[in-house]
Amino acid sequence: MTVRVLILPGLFNSGTEHWQSHWEQRYSGLHRVKQDDWETPVCTDWVQNLQKKITKSERPVVLVGHSLACTLIARWAQQHPAEARRVRGALLVAPSDTEAESYPDGTAGFTPMPLNALPFDAITVASTNDPYVTRERATAFSEAWGSELVWLENAGHINGDGGYGAWPQGIELLFRLTGDPQFKHG
Template sequence: MTSPTKPTVLMVPGLRDHVEDHWQTILQRALPNARSVAPLEHDKLSCAARVAALDAALRDIDGPVVLVAHSAGVMITVHWARLRRRPIHGALLATPADLETPLPEGYPTHDALRDNGWLPMPRERLPFPGIVVASTNDPLARFERVAGMAQAWGSRLVHAGAVGHLNPASGFGEWPRAAELVAELSRERANAPC
C-alpha cells in the first residue's frame, strides 16, 4: 500500500493499453509514486471491463490519487467517476478521444463503441479537479468538442497547440508538460482532505 501523504499517480491508458515509447509509460518510469491500470486480457473493447480495471487498481491504493488519462483512458475515467465515489485528488485528462464522432480507419466503429457501452459519453461535472489538454489538430477529436467536454466536466482547459493526438505517432514520446501538470494537480489540494 502507498503512503497517504503524497498522491499516487495512476496512469489510465487508452484502448491501445501500454505503449513502450508513450509519454504515460515514460512518465510512470520517472515518478517514484506512479503505477498503471493493468492491461486487459479479455473484453478489451468493453467499457465496463475497463472501468472495472480502473476501480480494481484504485482499490489497491491507500491515500490520495492523481489520475493521468489519455485518449479513451479519459472516457474510462469519466465513466468511472459517474459510477463510483472514491475520492480523487485530481485528474490530468489528455487529448480525450471524441467517441461520438466517427474515428479514423483502424479504430473501433461508432456501432462497436455503442455496443460496448462507451456511448453516450458522460457529460456530468466531475467530483474532482481536472485539467483537460486539447490539441488543435487531433485526428480523434476537434478542439471545440474537447473544450465542450472540459466545460461539462468542470475542468480547466489547457490549449496544447498542434500536438496531434499526443502519442508516439504524433511525435510524443516524452512530454515534459505532463510532469508539470501532474505536479500542479498534486499540490492543488495539498491541504484538502482526500
C-alpha cells in the same frame, strides 16, 4: 501524505515511446492500470478494474488518462461518486470523441460520452488537430467535466507518434494536481 498516481492508457495501450511509458520509467510511484483487453475493450470491465485499483489505494489518487481513458475516468466518476472523493485530481490528455465517425471500431459501452461534472480537480489537455476529437467537442467535454482546458497547437493525438516522449509540460501539469516535488521541474 503523498498521492498514488495511476496511469491509464487508452485504446491499444501506450507504447514505449508514449509519454505515459516515459513517465513510468522516470518517476517513482506511478502505476499503470493494466486492462485485460486493449484491442476491443468493454467499458464495464475497464470501469470495474479502475474501481478495484482506487479502492485498494491507501492514499489519495491522481488519475492520468490518455485518449479513451479520459472517457473511462468520467464514466467511473459518474458511476462511483462515493469513491470519487478519494481522487485528488485527473489529468485528461487527448480525450477521444467515442461518438465521432472518426473513432475506431471495436470498443463497447463507451458511448454516449459522459458529460457529468467531475467531483475532483481536472485538467484537460487537447490538441488543435487531434484526429479523434474536434476543437468544439474537446471544449464541450472540458466544460461539462468542469476542468481547466489547456490547448497544444498541432500536437496530433499527443502521443509517441507525435513526438511526445518525456513531455515536460505534462509533468508540470501533473505537479499542479499532486503537489509532489518530484514532478516540479519536469
